[in-house]
Amino acid sequence: MAAGGKVSGATGVAMPTGPLSNAGAGAGKARGGVYLPVGMGSGKIEAGCDEAGRGPLAGPVYASAVILPPDFHHPLLNDSKQMSEKARDTLRPIIEKEAVAWSVVAVEAEEIDRLNILKASITGMQRAVLGLSVKPGLLLIDGNRFLPLDGYDYRTVVHGDATYACIAAASVLAKTWRDERMRALAQQYPGYGWERNFGYPTEEHIDAIRRLGFTPEHRRSFHPKALELTLF
DSSP, X not given: OOTTOOBOTTTOOBOOSSOEEEOOOOOOEEETTEEEXXXXXXXXXXXXXXXXXXXXXXXOEEEEEEEOOTTOOOTTOSOGGGSOHHHHHHHHHHHHHHSSEEEEEEEOHHHHHHXXXXXXXXXXXXXXXXXXXXXXXXXXXXXXXXXXXXXBEEEEETTGGGTOHHHHHHHHHHHHHHHHHHHHHHHHSTTSOHHHHTTOOOHHHHHHHHHHOOOTTBOTTOOOHHHHHXXX
């Protein structure tokens, strides 16, 4: 675990303020019986980068960077949003064990409000890259937006989490770490249903904000229309 990461001993849920990382060796992805390529095949060490949690009203956005070995394959690996919770939870320890290097970072609500969610997501991915124990020669970024990071080449890939296994693996880590964090926060702030809605603007969550108000984990820069008439 990289310096700066913190783990809650009560629940075993990681609450990183800096990168958490590990290194290992070994495995890729299958979709419809065909494995996704690990990366672009650039001849460089490639790291897939993705985030989870841009849309919620509460909680951090998580970002991950993953370097997979060139022969990594797993039939469950796909874009984490298309996978079942069980499949994601099955894959997380496999990715963390078999990856050449991986890193996960949380950007908290206060920083999201200060930067805006796009910049916070990009900042998280940059920090995750810097937390890798192996320096990649090329970053493969899910989506179409990124900012230059000194000393690193990058390519943005629309639907990258369904195109390259290294990005899909980063998607799985970001999603599972964030979900685990939101379950822990649900115990700290009961009544908002975060163990089910993970901070997203569901009817349950909106009604809870009306009844209970905001918590320190809420993103004050997010103004859902359902709340504008009563709270803003």
